[in-house]
Structure formats: structure tokens, C-alpha cells
Amino acid sequence: MADLFKLNYKYSTSHLVVPWIIGGIVALLAVILLIQRALRCKKEGKPFINLKGWRLFEPGYDKLKFWGSLALIAGYFYCLDKLHFLWSSLIFIFLLNVLYDGSINLKALFGRAEGPVIRVRPLLTSLVITVVFSVGIWYLFGTVFNITLP
Amino acid sequence: MELILGYILMAALGVAVGIIFGAVPGMTATMAVAVFLPLTYAFDMNTALYLLLGLYVGGISGGLVSAILINIPGTPSSICTTFDGHPMARRGEAERALKIGIVSSLMGGIFSLVCLWLLTPPLAKVAIKFGSVEKFLLILWAMTVIAALSKGSMTKGIFAGFLGVFIALIGEFTDNNMMRMVPGIFRRELRAGFQLLPALIGLFAVTQLFQEAESGMKATPLDDNVDLKSSRKFSMRDFKGQGVNVIRSAAIGTLMGILPGVGGSAASIMAYSQAKSFSKEPEKLGTGAVEGLVASESSNNGLTGGALVPLLSLGIPGDSTTAVLVGAFMLHGIQVGPLFISQNPDIWNTILIALLVCNLLMFAMMFYPLKWVAKIVKIPKMRVYPVVLLMCVVGAYATRSGVMFDIWSMLVFGILGYIFSKLKIPVAPFLIGFILGGDLETYFMDSLNGNDKSLLAFFTRPLGWAIWALIIVSVWYAVWDNRKGKKLEKAGMKD
Numbered sequence: 001m002a003d004l005f006k007l008n009y010k011y012s013t014s015h016l017v018v019p020w021i022i023g024g025i026v027a028l029l030a031v032i033l034l035i036q037r038a039l040r041c042k043k044e045g046k047p048f049i050n051l052k053g054w055r056l057f058e059p060g061y062d063k064l065k066f067w068g069s070l071a072l073i074a075g076y077f078y079c080l081d082k083l084h085f086l087w088s089s090l091i092f093i094f095l096l097n098v099l100y101d102g103s104i105n106l107k108a109l110f111g112r113a114e115g116p117v118i119r120v121r122p123l124l125t126s127l128v129i130t131v132v133f134s135v136g137i138w139y140l141f142g143t144v145f146n147i148t149l150p
Numbered sequence: 151m152e153l154i155l156g157y158i159l160m161a162a163l164g165v166a167v168g169i170i171f172g173a174v175p176g177m178t179a180t181m182a183v184a185v186f187l188p189l190t191y192a193f194d195m196n197t198a199l200y201l202l203l204g205l206y207v208g209g210i211s212g213g214l215v216s217a218i219l220i221n222i223p224g225t226p227s228s229i230c231t232t233f234d235g236h237p238m239a240r241r242g243e244a245e246r247a248l249k250i251g252i253v254s255s256l257m258g259g260i261f262s263l264v265c266l267w268l269l270t271p272p273l274a275k276v277a278i279k280f281g282s283v284e285k286f287l288l289i290l291w292a293m294t295v296i297a298a299l300s301k302g303s304m305t306k307g308i309f310a311g312f313l314g315v316f317i318a319l320i321g322e323f324t325d326n327n328m329m330r331m332v333p334g335i336f337r338r339e340l341r342a343g344f345q346l347l348p349a350l351i352g353l354f355a356v357t358q359l360f361q362e363a364e365s366g367m368k369a370t371p372l373d374d375n376v377d378l379k380s381s382r383k384f385s386m387r388d389f390k391g392q393g394v395n396v397i398r399s400a401a402i403g404t405l406m407g408i409l410p411g412v413g414g415s416a417a418s419i420m421a422y423s424q425a426k427s428f429s430k431e432p433e434k435l436g437t438g439a440v441e442g443l444v445a446s447e448s449s450n451n452g453l454t455g456g457a458l459v460p461l462l463s464l465g466i467p468g469d470s471t472t473a474v475l476v477g478a479f480m481l482h483g484i485q486v487g488p489l490f491i492s493q494n495p496d497i498w499n500t501i502l503i504a505l506l507v508c509n510l511l512m513f514a515m516m517f518y519p520l521k522w523v524a525k526i527v528k529i530p531k532m533r534v535y536p537v538v539l540l541m542c543v544v545g546a547y548a549t550r551s552g553v554m555f556d557i558w559s560m561l562v563f564g565i566l567g568y569i570f571s572k573l574k575i576p577v578a579p580f581l582i583g584f585i586l587g588g589d590l591e592t593y594f595m596d597s598l599n600g601n602d603k604s605l606l607a608f609f610t611r612p613l614g615w616a617i618w619a620l621i622i623v624s625v626w627y628a629v630w631d632n633r634k635g636k637k638l639e640k641a642g643m644k645d
Contacts, residue, residue, distance in 0.1 A: 005605040007598060015323030015330050017598075018591040022316045029309040036305060056572055062366035069363040073356075073539065077561060080543065081554050089543075093536045100367045100532035125533070133537045141544050145192030148552040149544065 064106070068099045080150040085142070088150070089134040097126035157200045158511075160193075161504060164204020165511045171205070172212020173526040174534065175222045175370055176362055179209020180471045184354045185538055187347060187477055188545035195482045196500045200507070202478055206471050207259060207508040210414060210450055211516060214251040216527045219244060220373050224527075227414020227453065230422040230446035237438030239376045245520060249384035250440055251447045252516045254396065258448035259509035261400035262407065262455025266462075267502055269408075270491065273463035277488035282600065283608055286593035287617040289586045292410040292466045294621050296579040298628035303574065310570070311579035318587025320344060325595060339555035346477050348546040348560035349584060353577055354474070355542050356564025359535050361571060367532040378524050388440055395425055395441055396448045403449035407456020407468045410582055414450040414469070421449030455505060462490050462498070467585060470578040476585055 009017050041048050057066070076092035083091075098104055103122035107113035141147040164186075171182035182205040190198035213228030218235035231251060238247035280288065293315075297308035320331045321343030332340045389396075399421035406417035425445035426432045435442040457468030458475075465487030467473035479486050484494060491498045516523050546560040547553070570577055601607035608614060 007603050007605065009603070011326055012328070014595060015326055015328040018594055019316070019319045019330055022312055022319065022587075026309065026312050026316050029305060029312060033305050033309060057364060061364045065363040065366055066360065069360065073359075073561060076539075077543075077554075077557050080547075080557065085543075089540055093540060096536040096539065097533070100363075100535070129533055129537070133540060137540050137544060141188065141192075141548075145189075147188065147191050147544065147548045150547050150552070150554065150557070 065099060069096065072096050072099065085149040086134060086138045089138065090130060093134055094126055094130040097130055098123065101126060157197060157504070158507065160197050160200040161204040161507050162511050162515070164201040164206075165208035165508055165515055166204075168205040168208020168210075169212035169215075169512070169516060169523065170526055170529065172209040172228075173215040173224045173523070174529055174531060175216050175220075175224055175527075176358060176531060177534070177538075178225045178354070178358075179206055179212075179227075180474055181354045181358060181538075182206075182209045183471055183474045184350045184477075185541045185545065187350075187474070187481070188541065188548050190478055190481060191548055195479075195484060195497055198478055198482065199497070199500050200504045202475060203501070203504045204508045204511065206475075207451070207454055207505070207512050208515075209471070210454055211252070211255045211259075211512045212526070213450070214255065214447055215248065215516075215523055216370070218247045218251060219376050219378075219524060220370060220527055222370065225414065227418055227450035228446065229415050230418040231443060231450075233422065233436045233446070234439050234442035235446075236373075237436075238440075238443065240373070241438060242377070243382040243438070244376050244378045244524075246382045246384045246388065247438075247443060248378075248520055248524070249517060250388055250443055252513060253386075253389065254399075254444045254447035255451040255516075256509055256513040257396050258400040258403055258451030259454055259512070260506070261397065261448070262404045262452045263502065263505045263509065264455075265401075265404045266455035266458050266505070269459050270463045270498075273459065274488045274491050277464050278492075279613060280488065281611070282593040282596035283611055284613050284617060286590060286597055287608065287614055287621065288464060288466065289590045289593070291617055291621045291624065292460075292582065292586065293579075294624040294628065295410050296582065298624040298631065303576065304628055304632050306575050307579045310575050310577070311583040314580040314583025314585075315587035315590055316583075317344060318584045319591060323591075336555070339553065343588075344559055344563075344584075345549045345556050346480060346585065347549040348556045349563045350474050350477055350581070351542045351545050352560040352563025352565075353567040353581060354470070355538055356560060357567030357571065357577075359539065360564065360568045362531055362535060367535065369530055369532075370527055372528070378521060389444070392440065392444050395428075395444050398424060398428070399445040399449040400452035403452025404456035404459075406449075407453035408459045410460060410466050410468060414453045417449045417453045418446045421445045421452075451509075458501065458505075461486055462501070463488060465490075465589070467582055470581055473578070473581050473585055 007017065038048050072092055072095050076088055079088040079092065101122040103119045103126060105113065105115060105117055108115050108117045138149065142149045167186065168179060168182050171177045172179055183202055186201065186205055189201060193201070209225060210227055213223055213225035214231050214235065216222050216224040217228040217231035218239050221232050221236040223229045223232055235247045235251060238244070293308065293311045296311045297304050320340060322329050322341050329337065329341070402421040402424060403417040406420060422442060422445050425441050426435045429435060429441055453469065457472040460466045460468050461472045461475065467476055476486060484497065542560060543557060546556045549556050567577055570580065597607045598604070
């Protein structure tokens, strides 16, 4: 009887015992979640998979800022390894600031909208914030606190 | 004397930054602690604790500012503050509402500090007797509590918790030095698995950045009907008859903090609903009643000390912010758990004193310069997030003193947290599972290896039976609460 409760594993494979158990539980819970959804859909008379009208993003989400953020962050991380922390930060934190404050109007730049291409005041604010914080953090962490920076 | 002054300055810095993170909608106390963790590399543990606890207390308290002034909770834990705080502000009582909220926060914080001081040592004494079996069962209990209290999403809560455990298992198993679930190209980087700090920063800061970018980094809308200058003044008489409400709400907050995985929003909602049940004039709550404001604010600050109780006695974080604090302890090579107080009496005393100092500083820094504090809601998020990203990079890279993989894994966890938010999968259980996953495996395997690989090991010790009883109670509660919720939903649909 006691043998029923024994787990058979060797020392050399003991690293797989818990991952298999937890993986099984995660898979089981995922199946339960799918069944719950199927039951709910049946009750409400909706199809289980309804890609029509399904969207990951909020309606009217800010495409430029979202995808721009993702691209700039990925670019920033890539350049951290190639350039110095300070140079990469100066470039990409400035670009992120410009992306968020809209100081460079891309639509006007490409002739798709009217109005000034560059708004000087927010652009200067972006520049000041970038320089102050990039240099400040680089100096504080890298020099004063001696923390390893990229 | 210089040392004490240094501690107080650190606490003041933490509280001030925490209040800003708390008051700006979309930024949270957890994010503040995660982003500022790298600063603690430069300090000893005591100094770091003053900073981090300051961020925690300031972050939780700061949420009331935007909740009252613009009807948007600065942090999830001040959600119920909007119900009565904002109506008060709109009828010309903004200053009164803010000061009632600040005093309630102070009282809640002090109450939870006393609970932390009284409850942690006896709980740790019991936990010292725990062997691998009990420790494993305790983590299992924490997972069931997460499920029991994931209102309306029980299965998603427990799914997130176990997914966190699964991801924590990636890397080398120290018993036989074998790797598992690691792609060949990352064998070197993932030998020790995903690091906690990049995961924390990714889940709480990068995710938030994507969410804000999605909604266009818009400026917080201000309410023109709220004017601080001409508003009704505050008096301590406003607390007349609120004694029981304060103690009950702070106790609920502390209790919810002690339970693993429960955040300040749940504490605030429960305290608010209890205040409504016990109120002589329940119909007034939600229209600008002092009672509701006091309940919400004393409960969410009650959470601060409560969430530290299981962390420092059992090694299980009470909420997502204390889960981030685990990162700080790990950075300084300190193991939290039953032996924490006996092995680190100095740090234990520091935590108690720091929490008191931070609560008092929070009061002083919010109550008196109220006009300045009210201006925090005007800080543009679009200027804060790029700077937050800078701090994130420093924190993730410093984890192992210069591994680029950690920065990329921060981005991966940021995207994962973003997808979780879209699928309505709670992040707190995932994080707690991720933190406890390694221990769960170690205790499980130790229990089996010490008992001839038999699962019966988990049913043979009296202390284990007590934890099994707790597990059964929380599973029963989870099922009961889920059924009750469904019945209420049905009744609501019929109405």
C-alpha cells in the first residue's frame, strides 16, 4: 500500500520531478480555464473562438507611442551593449521624451498635416531632462556609488 | 548622531519619492520600491531599509491625494478613498478630506507597526520548529490562500501562482547540478535561472510604461471644481466617534496584509464594506462621509506592517511590495524566514524603528506642506517614465554586476506583465509563485529524499496536520466564495 505513494526517480533525473509536477498542474489549470470559458460562451450563446471584433489593444490606442516605445526600448538595450551607458541613454531617453511630448510632429514632417514640425519649448524640456537625468544617474551610480553600468 | 541623521534623511527621501509615485495615477508603491532597489547596492542594509520602507509607506499614503482631488486612485489601495474623499473635495472640503486621510493613514500605519512587533516573533518561534515537510506545506497553503482571495478569478489566480513557480524552476537544480528547461544558447546566462530583480522591475515598471504608452501618456485630467484654498478646515473633532472604525479598519488591513498575495485594494474594499455594515447611516457612505474615508485610508496603511509579518516570520511575502523587498534582502545576502529575527536582531529593530520614523515623516511631509503635495498630481507622466526606464536599466544590470541578459529579461517580463494585464491574469500571485518556487522544490525534494521517496511524508507530522487544516479551510473558503459570487452575479442579472 505504502508503495502506491512512492515516487520513482533516480538521483540523475531528480531535477525533473518538480518541473513535471508543476508543469502538469499549470497545464491542468490552463485546461480548466479553457473549459470555464467554453461553458461561459455556451451559456451566453457566443462562439468559443471569436476573432472578429477581438482586439489585444484598447480601441483607438496610441499606436505611435506604444510601438515607438517598444522599438526605442529594444534599440536602447541593444545600443547599451555597443555604446556606453551614457551615450545610449542620452540618445534614447531624449527620443522617448520627444515621442511622448510630441515636440516633433511626424505628420507635419511628412506633409500629412499642417502646423509646425518642431515645437521648440517641449523639445528643449526634453533635452534638459535627458541631459540632467542621464548624466546625473550615470555620475551618481557609476562614479559616486561605484555600481557597474553597461 | 551623523548616522541617525543619515537614516532620517534616507527615510525622508524615500517618503517624498514614494508620495510622488503614489500620487501620480498609474505609478504605484511597488513600482517605487522596484525602481529604487539599485540605490540600495550602495548602502548597508539598515540605510537601505529606511529608504525602501519610506518608499513603501509614502507610496501607499500618496495614493489618497489624487483619489481625493481628481477622483482617480493614485494606487490601487486607495480605490475606496475616491468614494467619499472626492465628493468631500467637490463640496469644498478638499483640505479637510486630505488631512482626515493623512491622519487615518498615520493611525493605520502605527496600528500595523504594533501588530508587526507583537505578532512576528511568536510566529517565527513556531516556524523555527518547521522541517522541510511543514515548509513545503506552508508554501502550498500560501498558494491556496492566493486562490481563495482572487475574487472572481480564482482559477486565474492559482494558475498565475503555479506559472510563477514553473518559471522559477528554469535553470540548474542544485542537488544534482543538472539543467532543465534552458535553451542551449542561454546555458550560461540561465544557469541560475531568471534573476528576481529584472523580473520585478519588468513586471512592475516596464509593464506600466507599456500600458501608459498604449493610452498615449496623457496628462492626468484635473477637476476644476476642487479648490484647496477656500476649502473647509480640518479639526481633530472630525475624528469624534471614529475610534472603533479606525481600529476595525486598521485591523482588517493588517490581517489582509498578513495573508499572502492580497493587495491594498482588497484591504480597502473589505474595510469600507465593513464600515458600511456597521454604520448608523450607511446611506451616507459614498456621498462624502468621513467614516468611509477613514476606513479606506486606515486599512490600506494597516497593510504595510501586516504584509511584513509573514515575510519576516515565514519568508512568505504578504503583498507585491513586500515581495519586492525580498529582492533587497537577497541583494544584501540576508535570508528572510523563521531565523530572520534571531539571526538579525539589529535589522529587525531597524525595521520597527524605520517603519515608525517613515510613518511620522509621511504625516509631517503630507499634512503641513499640503498645498505642495496637492501639486504632485500635475506632474506629467510623459516626463517621469523615461527617467524611470533609466533607473530600471541600472537596477537590472547591477543584479549580477554586468550581465546584459538581465536587461533583456527585464523587457521580457515587462511584455509578459503587459500580456497578463490584457488576459486579466493577476501579477501578484505570479510574483509570489516565482519567489517561492525554488524553495517549494527544495522542501518537496528534501521531504521525499528523507522519507524513502514516499508522498506519505506530508501526512505524518502533527505540525503538518495543522497546516493541512489551514489548506483545507482556504480551499473550502475559495469554493464557497466562488459559489457565493456566482449566486450574487445571477441574482444581479435577474434584477
